[in-house]
Amino acid sequence: MNDAIREELLINTKKWIYQAGDNIREQMEQAFKIDTKSNANDLVTDVDRATEQFFVENIKANYPDHKLIGEEGYGDKVESLDGIVWIIDPIDGTMNFVHQKRNFAISIGIYHDGIGEIGLIYNVMDDVLYTAVKGQGAYRNDTRLKPLNDEVRLETSIIAMNSIIACENKRINEKKIQQLIIDSRGTRSYGSAALEFAFLAEGIIDAYLTMQLAPWxxxxxxILVNEVGGITVQANGNPIDLLHNNTILTCNKQIYERLMNDYIELK
Known part of the structure; x- marks a missing residue:
């Protein structure tokens, strides 16, 4: 992808993401329908659906040859990453959206032949936009993010994880995770994977571990974490798969080997 195409895509996506944020804030003040998907805690609202439709309509009107993967199913049936593919979560952290009316984000990744070109994560209620362009760094609004701290140690690290990992997950050695909680400086769970990636890129947490995330x-x-020198893999160390669900470890490279060798053991 050349620089001119990247710049055009970035400008348009920023415009649409701010418009979508305005729409969400307006719709939050009105009654909206809440449904469940895979289980009682897997929520979806009319606002999620309307937001995804907004992006699909704009993308298809301007880039009819591009493919789109969206959480709510309004995109395409995508079986390969050839060409330009948009991967969208209209509201990441729907439970937070419903219960807290904060701590949720719009997440958009744009890939070309499987390579991450542009990533945007918009913290809607805080009006903070994280952006990354391949080879051009990452930003929090207009401020460029620094490379991740190369002096971080496990003992001084803040580790984000889904709280269910430490007590109920059958796919990971829970005793080692409990030891990680003891050995690290602290743990957090924000309820939005997109924001946890953004906070890692910003350097306010040092790792994020979860046993299941979808590509959106x-x-x-x-893309954001790559641009600040972090690493993102499946929890077994394999490369991530952008077409299927994954276990995920994303972290500062300084603690990657320690996390993988001492604490993360899949069953």
Whole structure:
């Protein structure tokens, strides 16, 4: 992808993401329908659906040859990453959106032949936009993010994880995760994978571990973390798969080996 195409895509996507944020804030003040998907805690609202439709309509009107993967199913049936593919989560952190009316984000990753070109994560209620362009760094609004701290140690690290990992997950050695909680400086759970990736890129947490994310949960964050020198892999160390669900470890490279060798053991 050449620089002119990247610049055009970035300008348009920023415009649409701010418009979508305005729409969400307006719709939050009105009654909206809440449904469940895979289970009682997997929520979706009319606002999620309307936001995804907004992006699909704009993308298809301007870039009819591009493909689109969206959480709510308004995109295409995508079986390969050839060409330009948009991967969108209209509201990442729907439970937070419903219960807290904060701590949720719009997440958009744009890929060309499987390579992450542009990532945007918009913290809607805080009006903070994280952006990354391949080879051009990452930004929090207009401020460029610094490379991740190369002096971080596990003992001084803040680790984000889904709280269910430490007590109920059958796919990971829970005793080692409990030891990680003891050995690290602290743990956090924000309820939005996109924001957890953004916070890692910003350097306010040092790792994020979860046992299941869909591509729309991490597509933008993967690009953002790459641009500040972080690493994102499946929890077994394999490369991530942008077409299927993944376990995910994203972290500062300084603690990657320690996390993988001492604490993350899949069953």
């Amino acid at each position: 949960d991490f597509a933008a964050g993967f």
